[in-house]
Amino acid sequence: MKSDNITIKDIAQALGLSNSTVSRALQDSYKISEAIKKKVQDYAREKNYRPNLVAQSLRSNKTRSIGILIPSIPNIFWGEVINGIESVAHDKNYHFLITQSLESYERELENLEHLMWRSVDGLLISLSTETENLEHLKKVHEKNIPIVFFDRVTDAIETHQVKTDNADGTYKATKHLINNGYKRIAHITSPPNISITKERLEGYYRALKEFNIEVNPDYVKYCYHGGMEVNEVETVLDELLSLKKAPDAVIAASDRITIAVLALLQRRKISIPKKLAVIGFTNFTAPEIFNPPLTTVRQPAFEMGKLATELLIQLIESKRPVTSFEKRILPTEMFIRESTSRKK
Amino acid sequence: MKSDNITIKDIAQALGLSNSTVSRALQDSYKISEAIKKKVQDYAREKNYRPNLVAQSLRSNKTRSIGILIPSIPNIFWGEVINGIESVAHDKNYHFLITQSLESYERELENLEHLMWRSVDGLLISLSTETENLEHLKKVHEKNIPIVFFDRVTDAIETHQVKTDNADGTYKATKHLINNGYKRIAHITSPPNISITKERLEGYYRALKEFNIEVNPDYVKYCYHGGMEVNEVETVLDELLSLKKAPDAVIAASDRITIAVLALLQRRKISIPKKLAVIGFTNFTAPEIFNPPLTTVRQPAFEMGKLATELLIQLIESKRPVTSFEKRILPTEMFIRESTSRKK
């Protein structure tokens, strides 16, 4: 006996009214007399009437639900993003379905299909690292399903974008390292195809150029699974360390990569920052308890989830087709700690 | 144009059959001739027919959705739990609605009501620290909504429980500290009313008793908001440190408390383990990168989410009322590192 809830029909019967009248009264329609409205609304309140959302959905073809496509759930950064999404969804009475691609294109396809099948009203999407072909998304977009891209975005589909100011993040990080005497600065990052990687590289190159430091292509390393595979970080780190001119500093591009780098350096007993300075893009609560306290670039994860959801709900609820789209870029914050202490 | 999907009616029309025949053919009913079945199924596949889940839900009064009531989303432990839930839900074709109580009884009530309104088929619940009164859950339970409690459970409602072996976790931790020469062992934990707190205290006391160490009530400190409020951890830690006989070791009961304790000790320049040894209940990926590397008790978060979801779906799909319930207790793992090095 799930639904022992009272329905419109019950109210109609109890008050000797028709279903339509009750429905309209509950919607506060101007066509209904105040007297009846009050009677119906009072009765509904008294009996704790709740409209059956499934029936409403069937009728209206709206589910008040948002589909989320992200790379990974158990992750500091994405946890904060989800929290931001939840904060808006909760207020606006939407719910959200979370799916994770685990950086797999196949699984992204599958998840998208699943979400569409579940009839979500709109999509919040951050692309998997494997995703090159965007046909699946274009098809959905053509069906006029509202989409907002966040974090890992694409320009191939015209809609709102919300992202971190990645370029500025690496720019600040690189500049900080240079100012502290580091010259051979490496960057361990996500796969080259996704937007965040390109943007971060851009900021990194920009800072190097500004200080007339020659770019060494050997210093840029990609983790093709975004750090999901344990070994990939180890491999590239070893490559860096075994260069004839090994780097004296490294910028790690995500929570996962940062933590892997720190763990590996620790295991190898490579001293930070003496042998290698480290800056991490991480949203960990207290990077000051790392050994040594870690200089970090923090991304506005909560804000990103929040804003993306607000924009999405705006799209969903817009009466007229939206034709002008926003690219919102949220600032990062750098926190300087001992892992990048001035080079002696 | 959300739903440009083909419906049963379309298939019926295209093949010159009735809706009912098509519906039955799609369900592979034995009443339908093989010839028609094949025709219908082939056509459905070709046109990529997907049953409208909303319509099915309205009809069947089942939504294939699971409501989740947890204290907090952006949290290492709960992120892993959600991941475990997702793994099962994904396979069994359920979706899940996540709500967070933020340790507030009010919000737990509100979330529960929201989930019921959304017609979830079952509930995964971990109680907020504030929750004393269980009437809201009893009411739902009486409506025969399947419930599985996990982590923070209650015996007041008869159903499956999945939890960590908390007592064994603190028992092992306490014993380890004693064996390493620590005698004045403090415990900073969650509020006294929730199950995990009681269980952890039990293990802590048991180990002390086993070694004939007298219990000092001043050494047990509760964070009444589970560490959600920054100051509460600071307050109790200061109380501990200012005791005439200050503790020489502390066991922190959660990710949040652990991180807060480490950050505070660092800020106060209190050396670990020299001045104070620390063991944390934390699921952080790489506690070896903390300063110093942290001895941890790791909880089987993923497994807990996974198992709880399996049990819940079992309840949901059971043909007959389930009358015998399980209490599943999953083991913790202790990882010994330098934050509890043998006392000199």
Added chain:
DNA sequence: TTGAAAGCGGTACCAT
């Protein structure tokens, strides 16, 4: 074996 029709709980058009 197949089809007609009712009904799940709402909403909204068309009457009156």
Added chain:
DNA sequence: ATGGTACCGCTTTCAA
């Protein structure tokens, strides 16, 4: 201002 009724898409009883 109120009521009757069809319909959203699917399932299932009843009839044939």
